Amino acid sequence: MIKALQIYNTLTKSLETFEPIHQGSVSMYVCGPTVYGDIHIGNARPVIFFDVVKRVLEEIGYHVNYVSNITDVDDKIIEKAKSEGISEAQLTTQYIEAFQTMVKALGSDLPDMMPKATDYISQMIHYITTLIDMGYAYETEQGVYFRVNRINAYGELSKQKREALEQAVRIDLDQEKEHPNDFSIWKKTTDGLNYHSPWGEGRPGWHTECAVMNHEIFEGMIDIHGGGSDLMFPHHENERAQALAHDQHGLATYWMHNARLDIENQKMSKSLGNIIYVKDLSDLQKQAFRLLILAHHYRQPIQYSSQLLEQYEKNYQTLLKKLRMTKLELTASNEMHKTLDASYQKRIIDALLQDFHTAQVVTIIFEMQKTLNKTQDTKEKATLLNTFEWLLPIIGLNLDLNISDDVKTYLSWQEARNSQKYREADIYRNELMEKGYI
Numbered sequence: 001m002i003k004a005l006q007i008y009n010t011l012t013k014s015l016e017t018f019e020p021i022h023q024g025s026v027s028m029y030v031c032g033p034t035v036y037g038d039i040h041i042g043n044a045r046p047v048i049f050f051d052v053v054k055r056v057l058e059e060i061g062y063h064v065n066y067v068s069n070i071t072d073v074d075d076k077i078i079e080k081a082k083s084e085g086i087s088e089a090q091l092t093t094q095y096i097e098a099f100q101t102m103v104k105a106l107g108s109d110l111p112d113m114m115p116k117a118t119d120y121i122s123q124m125i126h127y128i129t130t131l132i133d134m135g136y137a138y139e140t141e142q143g144v145y146f147r148v149n150r151i152n153a154y155g156e157l158s159k160q161k162r163e164a165l166e167q168a169v170r171i172d173l174d175q176e177k178e179h180p181n182d183f184s185i186w187k188k189t190t191d192g193l194n195y196h197s198p199w200g201e202g203r204p205g206w207h208t209e210c211a212v213m214n215h216e217i218f219e220g221m222i223d224i225h226g227g228g229s230d231l232m233f234p235h236h237e238n239e240r241a242q243a244l245a246h247d248q249h250g251l252a253t254y255w256m257h258n259a260r261l262d263i264e265n266q267k268m269s270k271s272l273g274n275i276i277y278v279k280d281l282s283d284l285q286k287q288a289f290r291l292l293i294l295a296h297h298y299r300q301p302i303q304y305s306s307q308l309l310e311q312y313e314k315n316y317q318t319l320l321k322k323l324r325m326t327k328l329e330l331t332a333s334n335e336m337h338k339t340l341d342a343s344y345q346k347r348i349i350d351a352l353l354q355d356f357h358t359a360q361v362v363t364i365i366f367e368m369q370k371t372l373n374k375t376q377d378t379k380e381k382a383t384l385l386n387t388f389e390w391l392l393p394i395i396g397l398n399l400d401l402n403i404s405d406d407v408k409t410y411l412s413w414q415e416a417r418n419s420q421k422y423r424e425a426d427i428y429r430n431e432l433m434e435k436g437y438i
């Protein structure tokens with residue numbers, strides 16, 4: 001049976017009981033990367049969190065269709081391709097691959113579909129034409145703009161007053177714009193990658209890419225639209241405005257936004273030179289980083305520091321050793337049982353159903369670890385281990401519990417110890433230590 005899930009909906013600013021549009025299945029779209037460079041650890045937060053959202057939804061019985069787009073046409077892409085003397089396609093292919101490698105290295109699965117903006121250009125042109133025909137968009141010398149004042153609900157998602165929005169939009173130089181809030185949905189240009197359209201050569205605006213891919217891939221509204229909180233305005237507000245205009249309905253029932261990750265109280269930025277790239281973390285650090293992310297509620301900002309990561313590295317390693325050793329002991333003594341700890345299981349599921357409260361789950365993990373440290377009861381050890389093995393895939397925490405043929409080494413170690421052959425015992429002990437049991 002599917003249990004009641006509570007989701008904090010940015011649109012209504014409240015916790016709501018999740019009700020999917022189609023019974024038993026969930027459609028989810030999360031705004032993906034613009035591929036002109038490597039991802040940093042701030043970009044990694046939604047990559048980890050929305051992967052967990054999918055896993056939890058599946059655990060409670062939903063079929064999930066998780067789509068995350070790739071923006072492969074953009075001013076920054078064109079600029080970078082030029083500076084490197086390669087084509088935009090060469091550049092984006094390279095960084096799409098790099099992105100996917102990092103997604104997997106962080107313990108996340110690739111989304112079910114990763115549509116590229118450049119594969120939907122003709123649909124975007126068609127969509128923009130419809131918006132113009134309906135009176136929601138207009139052409140100027142520089143491009144095509146969306147007429148924001150036609151949408152009464154504009155500002156509803158980001159909860160901003162229209163006047164505040166006007167100040168928030170970047171000052172641009174197009175004097176022909178009817179209103180400062182109007183945003184570009186087609187840019188006229190022959191510089192770099194461009195396409196032929198009824199408005200001359202150019203390329204689509206970023207907000208239109210997501211609106212159109214949603215429209216093309218899903219039929220009608222979707223259940224969850226997600227991304228980092230920095231995308232709420234203008235990107236998500238503008239995506240939604242286009243859907244309201246084009247389809248007369250909002251894009252998604254639930255809007256979910258993860259909070260930011262800052263480096264010691266500062267925003268990560270090139271100018272501050274404090275960017276930490278995922279690729280520069282070791283394999284162990286990447287796993288520890290996932291644990292660190294999960295240890296914070298997704299709506300809580302994270303103040304990242306190298307000390308904080310170190311702390312989670314220790315936590316991760318201690319847990320890994322404990323679980324590996326427990327499994328080895330139990331396997332060697334033929335004490336594996338199939339039972340799970342129902343009380344821990346219930347607490348974990350309850351936490352996840354409460355707006356994906358992974359922070360609470362991590363607290364429970366440490367509590368289970370403590371219990372495991374204390375108990376001498378093999379049945380209880382086995383039950384706890386099984387509960388861990390059930391839980392870890394739900395949050396995508398990759399702890400290698402494959403003990404393969406190390407049981408033999410463990411038995412030899414025990415035998416040497418029992419027969420007081422300490423030098424021999426030490427050799428086996430070192431071997432187990434090297435393999436991460438001790």
Ligand SMILES: [Zn+2]
Nearest residue numbers: 031032210235
């Ligand atoms: Zn988007």
